[in-house]
Each structure stands twice: as structure tokens, then as C-alpha cells.
Amino acid sequence: METTIQERPVSAQATAANADPAKYVPQDFEASWTQKWEQDELYKTSPADERPKAYILDFFPYPSGDGLSVGHCRNYVPTDVLSRYYRMKGYNVLHPMGWDAFGLPAENAAIKMKTNPARLIAQYSANYKRQFRLIGISFDWSREINSSTPEYYRWTQWIFLQLYHAWYDPRLNAARPISELENELGVSGAGNIPNPHAEVTAEQWNSFGKKERSEFLSNFRLAYRKASFVNWDPVDKTVLANEEVVDGRGWRSGALVEKKLLPQWFFRITEYSERLINDLDTIDWPDHIKLMQRNWIGKSVGAQVDFVTDAGPLRIFTTRPDTLWGATFMVLAPEHPFVEKLVTPQHKARVNQYVKESKAKTEVERAEEGKEKTGVFTGSYAVNPVNDERIPIWVADYVMLTYGTGAIMAVHAHDQREFEFARKFKLPIRVVIQPQGETLDADTMERAFPHDGVMVNSGPFDGTGADVAVAQVTQWLEGKGIGAKRINYKFRDWGISRQRYWGTPIPIVHTADGEAPVSPESLPVELPDVNSYEPTATGESPLATIPEFVNVTLPDGTPGRRETDTMGTFACSSWYYMRFADPQNQARAFDPKEVNYWLPVDTYVGGAEHAVMHLLYARFWTKVLYDLGIISFVEPFQRLRNQGMILSPQLKDGKYEKMSKSKGNVITPDEMVEQFGADALRAYEMFISDFTMATPWQTDGLAGTFRWLTRVWNLLLGAEPNPDLPAATDEQIKSLRRSLHQTLKKVEDDVNDFAFNTVISSLMSLTNVLIRAQDTATYPTAVWDNALNTLLLMLAPIAPFMAEEIWSRWGKAYSVHQQKWPAYDAAAAKEEAFTLVIQVNGKVRGKLELPVGVSEDEAKEKAFAEPGVKKWMEGKTIERVTYVPGRLMNVVVK
């Protein structure tokens, strides 16, 4: 098929030749207003004061070489509109911007281009900044921050030390100074701490040397180092957090992640599981994000039970203690320490082989093979403590060491995985839960029955119903001392070590006596300025190869080696929103007065992809700093909203694609501004669809908002009223004011509700009303001027350039952006009449204009007299009439 080249019908490109001052040519004035606003520091935020505050924040962007696309503008424009709106409402507004500048993409790009990541970031962020200015975003640039500067990461390190020097006391449900733990250990050991991470008596503790104490405290510190199997990305040559592994691959490199045993730094976020779940109820976030966090934390309530084995008590976790009597064997994870102890000589070879193979598999391989269960018998047996039955112990890789206790009891009849396993290995199956209304038969069952029912074959519990079974059995186990209630969480501590150069150095020195934290006064531990910083394949940070960095002598003369891992960038973004409250502070991370005034963030906007990473980590840091008395709030982000993605306008295989540089379908704000101006772009970003919805870009739609702004321009700067037109009647004047104030209400409500698309459509409607009014009658000057003035003020947050230009052409005092938001008059907005929709048997048969407050009888009388309605009622009997005042009447006839 032949394609014709479409001419671009609408365009406002300025050419010097046809410059007409009456015409709307945004390119003629937008840039100079940006300059003036900046000169005048129009958007500079004041420190804490008496006014109510509004903190409106976008997710901390990672500046990339590609710059911003029109898709990125989708969140920056609405937050800017909100900020401008709040300024006009008299709020003290904080609307800042900065750069999440550390991390792999910049470092990898810099290595490739043989340059320095700092230089790249400077270049990329300058481009972002240029684009933000281009589209009129009102950031207070005096508060700009860059997480890779020593002035910033000094305080990231400081917060790291706060965590390092703290532990979580389950008795207080809060973090406390580690020194208080040390005191307690010296007096009473760990004996008074419920479920301590490690046991110690006071005598033992007091006999410990420096190094032993240091190592012991690692079991409690909120920032700790531990050798563990980690997700190793062989392409980026670094460790990844669990959240950064997607389908077994590194989220940035896409490489298959390997398991590697390395000493790593962690933050003990799991201590906050319960609070992270509970406090979700106190914040205004999208439900699906809350749900994702809950699922990620993965709380399950059940019981732990000790089975008797030759190697000692074997502890399992189950959410179904009511099925204990149905256990027909046990399964250990291949890495479980009991495997070695329990395997009998004649099974040793097979078991060792199986364990070796499992350990070699990646997570993906394990999962892929997951449908077909594998496993081997150890040769040993365990005794089920509830019925003294002897059951075989197997090893199978569908059991994970990292969840629960790494060991399970297998109840084949009531768990699908175990059912499959039992069928495959011809193990016995026993029904211990009978569903209501049917009878399960262990021999003929084709699938497990994992649901509720009545307990059978369960000794003293036969006949117990599902509603109470778990609680009663758990209590019984506790009474007999063979088990206890236990809560398990899926998620694990947050691994922050990165074996890379471009990140915040971890402020720890390793000495012969153990770890020595860098003193706060000697921060920052600066990243050395070096030429070569390529990652090593060994799992060692490139910093380890720099002797000047590594070798240190502590103030007391002790020689040490600096920690050479750096922190993953989620550390930087876990507190940047606090730094914005007091970004220049050289003496501390922030002044508590400022941070407690501005925080929590009132409205936080960004993509849903950070649901379980940044948003969980930031909440965790906030809670720790709260516990330590540094800040006075427990949740960082009061209201969260996620923008929908903007897709490429081209259909491919019946779908709209994501914009990406590799597909060559990226549309930039630069080209759109060049063609239509920034204001039309802003309006279209709002108008395109519901804020949360993914939607394709349509440049023709942008042409539509440009046309609308042109009509507004012509209306507001238009000619004097036509003297030939009749004077407006009282009714017309009332009607005009009604439209005006209804729109005002709608715009305010919708801005607050993030319904930006309908903000634009209602302003378009108002524009149409005003243009029509202008062509119909001459309105009193006061009425007309007030209408135009109100429209312009409503437009100011949306189209800031145009609003300022018109304001200035009207000869009003600079600046429109320092004006008050117009006052809403509810009386003026009130309707005097309404349209009554008349239905007969549910079908619309007529409409009637009636005064508000008309009586039901009168409405009926008039409705039944309507010819269109009458026609359908003739010869029928009225069965019922439903009347919804102000709306609708439905007559049911037969």
C-alpha cells in the first residue's frame, strides 16, 4: 500500500518574517520567562515558617544519556501543576530535584567511553535540567543535590553508622543503641532477649576479647557483615539484592545470576517486617503497591515443631499444624546441616551426588525443573512427636534452606507439591482433613486437598473443625513442649554490598581486633580519584587494588584495611527526600527543625517499578531514624501515586510498544516544544488520559491542546466587545458565573484527586462557553473581566508561560505566579434548574427542564403530559414510578 506523507497541519513555529504580536507563538516568549523567573528566584522555597507546607516530590531520577522523553514528563508535569496550585493557595511549597548519581549504568558507560562517571553524570544531569527548564517545571534549583558528591554521601555514610551502632530490641519493638546491648550482655547475657540472633551468657561475654565481641555484635547490628550466598551478576561483576534479581537474571544486565559465597554487608530490614506491614494502613498509597509490599514481606503464621532424629531435634515450620498427624515423611533442603549427620553409609553416595547437583543449579534451573519433583532418601528416620510414628527423611531441592527452618514435614494428602512427590516415589498418603460433603480416599485421590475441613485420623483432635484447628493444635503443642507458634516472613535482609567503584564507600575499617567504624567527624570516606576502576572478576571491589585507599592507620595507631565494598544506590535514595529539607547543611545530615517541618512528603510520584525496592527501603530507614530519635515521623511518603506509561504511537502486532532508544521510537519534549510550545505539551501530558493509565502518544492530540490554547489566547487578548450585540440578560450573566464557579470547583477537586485529564477538559468546556458568550451578548465589564481573570489564574499552573505573557500584556503587576488562587463561590455555582430524564420501562422517552426543588407531584404531572412519554403510556396501567429528585423518573407500565 502506498503511504502519503501527511502534512503537519498545525504548527506555531516562529519565523521572524511573519512575526505578528497578536498571534499565539509560544516560542517567542517561553525562554525569556524561564530566565526571568530564575533571576527573580520566583520558585525559591523558604525555610520552615508559619504557613502550612506542601512537599511535592518526584522519584529521584537516575540521569541517563538519553535525556527525558515525553513519557518521563508524564509525572513531572502533574507534580509541577500541583506545586504551582499549592503556591497560589498560600502554602509554603517544597518542590525540589536532584540526581541519583551513583550506580552501574553511569559507571559502565564511563568505562566504555573511557571517561569518568562523575563527568558523565554532570553532563547528563545538565541535559535533564535544561529539559526541565524547557517545559517550565518550577523546581527550586538552589536545593539541587547529587548523591555522588562527598557533601551528600558523607551523610549516607553517617546514616550507615547510625544503623551500625544500633540493634533491634524485640521487647520495645524499636531500634536502640548497640552500647545498651553491650551493657546488658555484660550483666545478664542474651538470656532476657526473646529469640536472640545468638546466645551468650554474661560470663562468656565478659570473657570475650575485642574481636570476639565485634563478631558477636554483628548478629545484632542493623548494619552487619556476614558471609553468605549472594546473587552474583557475572556481567556487572557485582552482587545484587534479591529485589534486583528478576526471573533469575540481573535487572540491569540481564545476565543469569550465579550463587557465590562472599562476606557481604546487610541491613537488618527483616526486624521491621511487622511494622512495615502494619504502617501501610496509615498511608495513602495505591492498593496494589501496598499489596505488593505485603506479598514481598510474605508473612505467614504457623507453628514450629521439633521431630526427634538421631542428629537431635529437627525443627520444621508449618502453616498447617492441624495436619501433623498426616505427616508420612520429612524433607530437608539439600543445604540443610542435618543432611550430613543423618545420611546413612549406604545412601551416602547418592545423597552427596544429589546435594552437589542441587548446589550447582541456579535458581532459574531449579524453578524450571520444578514441575518434576526430585529427591533422595537419607536412610534415616524421624519420630513424629504427636503420634510417635517413625517416618523416613528425604532430601529434595523443592525445599529451600532460606525459608522457615529449611526442613518440612510432608503431608501428601493436603499439599500439592508433596502429593506429587509422594506419588512419584510411591510414598504413603494419609488423609487427615475431610472436606464437608465428600470423602477423600488416599488411594484414589488425584490431587491434594489443601483446603479446610474436619480433622480425622488425628488422635485427640478427631472431629475438630477448620475454624479452630490450627489455634487449638498450636496451643496443645506448646503445652506439651514439642512446638510453638511461629511467624515466618518470606523476605530477607537487604544486601547492600557492591563490588564496584562508583558508589558510597562503606565507612568501616577492618583491624586485627575486628571492625572499627570510622568516626563521624572523619567522614566522608572519600572515593579516590583514579583513572582505572574496572570491576574484577574475583568478587573483590576495584577499590581493593588501590593501596592508598585500603591501608589506613587509625588515630590510636592501629593499622587497618578499609572496607572496599561500596553501597548499592538504594542507600542513597533511602534518605534523599530528607536532605531536600536542608540540602546545604555542612554540619549535619539535616536540621531536625527543617526535616520535621517538611516531612513526610505530602505527594510522591513515580513509576510502579520501585514498589518493593526503593519504597520499602526508604520506609525502613525512616523507621530506624525515628527509633533513634533523629526524626519525628515514621512514614516518609504520605501520599503516593504512580503514573501510567506513555507508549509509542505506532501499533506493532496490534499493540502499542514501550518507547525505547533501541526501537527508535522515542519522542522527546524538545521536538514537541519546538513545534507546539511547552504549555501545549504540558496540557497534553495532563489531558492524554487518566494519570495512572498506560496510553499511546498521539501528536495529533497535542495539536488539539495547542489549538485550545490558541483559542484561549485569542479570547483573553481579543478585541473589545462587539457593540452591535445586545446587552447580556440577568439570566445570561448568572449562567456565565455559574459555569465559571462550577469549573473552579471541578478544577480544584480534580487537581487534588490527580484527575488531571478532566481538569483540562473542564477548562476546555469553560473556554467554549466563554467564546460562545462573547459572540452572543455584551457582558458588563466587571463580570466579563472577572471571568477572563479567573480563567487565566486557573490556567497559570498548567500553562505558566502563556499565563505570564498574557498577564504582562494585560499590564498587571508581575508575576501571575504570585497571585492568589481565585475564591470559589458556592452560591454562584448553584444550579437553578435541572433536566429530568423520563423513562418508560427503563427507556428514555422524554426530557424536561424543571426548577431545582420541584415537588414530586408536579414533576409527575408534567412528565406524564410530555407527548413522547404519553405515547408510551397510553392504554397501559402504571405499576410503579421511581423518582430520583434532580435526575430521573422511571415509569413502569403494563
Place this chain on the structure above:
RNA sequence: GCCGGGAUGGCGAAAUUGGCAGACGCCCAGGACUUAGAAUCCUGUGCCCGUCAAGGGCGUGCGGGUUCAAAUCCCGCUUCCGGCACCA
């Protein structure tokens, strides 16, 4: 597999949460202005029957249901997009 969220004209979408489906735009068609085009303005525009009429029927992914009344609530599917994934 489990858990979320969607599906509305040719296109992007609205719909006060049970009360006129399609606001507001785009596209398209016809007209005005113009030497002509662009821009602008006016009119029309869910589908079908009907002479472009009057009028009527159908219509919010599909199939049922509740209700005087369903895009909206309930049950069962299809499909797309996210998330989780042997979690005991």
C-alpha cells in the same frame, strides 16, 4: 499456578461510584473565508433500519444473574498488562 489491574465509537478517553453511555479532544466529511492552499470559523459524526425526515431498534470484551434501572453489583469465561512463583 497464585495475587492484582484493565477491556467503553475509526482513535485517546469521560461517566458525580447503581440513574440520559460516549463529556472533552483527535481523525474524518460537508460548508464559510481565500485567486488557491495553510490557518481559522461553522455544521455533522456510536452502529443498524428508515429518503439526508419523523421515528424506531441495538450498543460499554463474552455468557448468565440481581434491580424499576447495570459500563458500574454478583456468578462463570475470554483476553491483555503487571507482580509473585516450589514460601511448607
